[in-house]
Amino acid sequence: MSEIHITLADGSQRSFARGATATDVAMSIGPRLVKAAVAAEVNGHEADLNVALPDGASVAIITGDSDGGRHVLRHSTSHVMAQAVTQLFPGAKFSIGPAITDGFYYDFELPGAKTFSDDDLVAVDKRMREIIASDQPFVRSEMSIDDALELFADQPYKCEIIERVRALGDAPVDPDDDDVGVDAGEVDPGGTVSVYRNTPEFVDMCRGPHVPSTGKLGHFKLMKVAGAYWRGNEKGPMLQRIYGTAWDSRAALDEHLHRLVEAEKRDHRRLAVELDLLSFPNELGGGLAVWHPKGAIVRKQMEDYSRQRHQDGGYQFVYTPHLANGKLFETSGHLAWYKDGMYPPMEMDNGTYYLKPMNCPMHCLIFRSRQRSYRELPLRLFELGTVYRYERAGTLHGLMRIRGFTQDDSHIYCTEDQLQDEIASLLDFVLSVLRAFGFTDFTAYLSTRDAKKSVGSDEIWDKATEALREALVRHGLPFKVKPGDAAFYGPKIDIDVKDAIGRSWQLSTIQCDFTLPERFDLEYVGADNARHQPIMLHRALFGSIERFMGVLIEHFAGAFPAWLAPVQARILPVATAHEAYAQTTADALRAAGFRVDVVEANDQLGKRIRSAKLDKLPYVLVVGDDDVANHTLGVNPRGGEVERNVPVDDFVARLGEDVDAGVVLA
RNA sequence: GCCCAGAUAGCUCAGUCGGUAGAGCAUUUCACUCGUAAUGAAAAGGUCGAGAGUUCGAUUCUCUCUCUGGGCUCCA
Numbered sequence: 001m002s003e004i005h006i007t008l009a010d011g012s013q014r015s016f017a018r019g020a021t022a023t024d025v026a027m028s029i030g031p032r033l034v035k036a037a038v039a040a041e042v043n044g045h046e047a048d049l050n051v052a053l054p055d056g057a058s059v060a061i062i063t064g065d066s067d068g069g070r071h072v073l074r075h076s077t078s079h080v081m082a083q084a085v086t087q088l089f090p091g092a093k094f095s096i097g098p099a100i101t102d103g104f105y106y107d108f109e110l111p112g113a114k115t116f117s118d119d120d121l122v123a124v125d126k127r128m129r130e131i132i133a134s135d136q137p138f139v140r141s142e143m144s145i146d147d148a149l150e151l152f153a154d155q156p157y158k159c160e161i162i163e164r165v166r167a168l169g170d171a172p173v174d175p176d177d178d179d180v181g182v183d184a185g186e187v188d189p190g191g192t193v194s195v196y197r198n199t200p201e202f203v204d205m206c207r208g209p210h211v212p213s214t215g216k217l218g219h220f221k222l223m224k225v226a227g228a229y230w231r232g233n234e235k236g237p238m239l240q241r242i243y244g245t246a247w248d249s250r251a252a253l254d255e256h257l258h259r260l261v262e263a264e265k266r267d268h269r270r271l272a273v274e275l276d277l278l279s280f281p282n283e284l285g286g287g288l289a290v291w292h293p294k295g296a297i298v299r300k301q302m303e304d305y306s307r308q309r310h311q312d313g314g315y316q317f318v319y320t321p322h323l324a325n326g327k328l329f330e331t332s333g334h335l336a337w338y339k340d341g342m343y344p345p346m347e348m349d350n351g352t353y354y355l356k357p358m359n360c361p362m363h364c365l366i367f368r369s370r371q372r373s374y375r376e377l378p379l380r381l382f383e384l385g386t387v388y389r390y391e392r393a394g395t396l397h398g399l400m401r402i403r404g405f406t407q408d409d410s411h412i413y414c415t416e417d418q419l420q421d422e423i424a425s426l427l428d429f430v431l432s433v434l435r436a437f438g439f440t441d442f443t444a445y446l447s448t449r450d451a452k453k454s455v456g457s458d459e460i461w462d463k464a465t466e467a468l469r470e471a472l473v474r475h476g477l478p479f480k481v482k483p484g485d486a487a488f489y490g491p492k493i494d495i496d497v498k499d500a501i502g503r504s505w506q507l508s509t510i511q512c513d514f515t516l517p518e519r520f521d522l523e524y525v526g527a528d529n530a531r532h533q534p535i536m537l538h539r540a541l542f543g544s545i546e547r548f549m550g551v552l553i554e555h556f557a558g559a560f561p562a563w564l565a566p567v568q569a570r571i572l573p574v575a576t577a578h579e580a581y582a583q584t585t586a587d588a589l590r591a592a593g594f595r596v597d598v599v600e601a602n603d604q605l606g607k608r609i610r611s612a613k614l615d616k617l618p619y620v621l622v623v624g625d626d627d628v629a630n631h632t633l634g635v636n637p638r639g640g641e642v643e644r645n646v647p648v649d650d651f652v653a654r655l656g657e658d659v660d661a662g663v664v665l666a
Numbered sequence: 667g668c669c670c671a672g673a674u675a676g677c678u679c680a681g682u683c684g685g686u687a688g689a690g691c692a693u694u695u696c697a698c699u700c701g702u703a704a705u706g707a708a709a710a711g712g713u714c715g716a717g718a719g720u721u722c723g724a725u726u727c728u729c730u731c732u733c734u735g736g737g738c739u740c741c742a
Binding site for chain 1: 667668669670671673676677698699700701702703704705715732733734735736737738739740741742
């Protein structure tokens, strides 16, 4: 038999000479496909284009413009980078170099503990392009573990990976297991090791597949150098990581780089300064922000809305102090678990005080302040509570990760019977509030126990986890599980939202807690006149006001909807003669409840309009002779066309509608 | 906390191979009074992040610290 039969992706069958490869299959379809092909899927498994196909195989060609294809391009490019680095820095050890979202990285240890500089990056880039120009083949071979250990004898990280996989033996590899997942991509645990050789000198261990030759690559850019711990272990060696991005075409690469530039323009740290919303003065210390008047207006709108919704939702408002005796946090367990994350103690003559890192212990004290009846449950305590956490220096990030912040924090005490309903209605509440701020795309996560980082019995954890899971199922909100991601006191549901340019942010959290009620000896008198322990839910919708503000700034790119905008309309008199009318009109709009300012005619109109547009105001209003005569406005809406001769009353109604439309009480 | 890169006017940045600094925008003033994205002129604005060291002299070189950016780790 000299022919083999191949089934293509569309279901059709073709015959090829024995020994035919996926490249031959692609060639039989068309030359453009050959050019675009980077790998193949053979019987459901990714494979190199140039391996001989078995008879009867199902073959799909993977092209560079698919997700799988880009993955192959990126992974192959990372090999090229490793080769470039080992050429430029003889003696460099390389560890792992996977494809990641939008790109790839490779971790190195350079001889003499050298670190990469930006100049080195330029040199690496140049050498990579030489390697690509020389069109080296990626030649796959397989060998025994012992042979691989010998081949990589001078590459300790590779040897460590091989040894680890050998230690696993034939045990099935769980790609979600952090301890093996990284290595699993590099080595086949079946007892053999596959390697890809580009040159007599450069060979890397890899499961593949790869492009047939380096000539297929080239649309890449090295992005940055970073330190990264070997195997993610903080106690282990710090390797040098180079990140790059790679695409199937110049256009796709350029588009990606353009997206990065656009995302940078939305950066809340930049917009916060440009729009005069808030700042992070060095004098305050790291991770602490001050809110300027314009930012404070946005914040007040957020807070007012939040308070209104909580009031409507049956919450009771409370206030608690910013610091407390350390005994409180011993009782709660926070000192035992998070002392490093708390600001250091203040030794006073009557005890040791700490800034509060959480509001929950104080809310528990409120619950405990008197005997509680089952008739009071669910008891929902709400506070915009400001907390302080000493986040490690390297982790701070604008408003997103900050040391002093205010949570829209609530603790709900309820009976076991009420738990399901409470969580389910809470999910409705969360999504409804988030929708009011313009978010429509949500992802829920259920975080489960990490036995090493938690307190409480298995029974309690199981009960709490099931309650959350059941509520998610009942609610119909799709969710994913994050194993071991729970807080120390209980499992949680996190809600991520997608912003206007598709990035995900974790905002809301609902946490189930059997532990604090126990630690604080909380109890209520039930209908049976006996004492029972309530269950406690922790929840925040914004997460923190600061972080939510940061997300809003980036989501709206600083162009807040009318109900949130610090200035809703700016009136520009065409000339000084129109200023009195401008002021009168501004007063009328203010009387109608709007935030309006006037910029006098000291500069040209065009310049003032430009300035107002850069401030991203919802409306710019121009008033001249006609308007003074007719009690009208020129209306220049953000993102719309200029309208002339709009009666003031009409505009008042219109702005009112805009504002109302922003607060949909869904 | 770890690796790398930074910190110069309110903002964005240039510059000084060691001799105490400059632009644009913003601000103020003057002129212009203009109908939808940058009028012109002038003025003012900086102990060049902080401290120490080397030096006749440090914003510049060295060290430490603080803060920032990108990662890693962490995130109650």
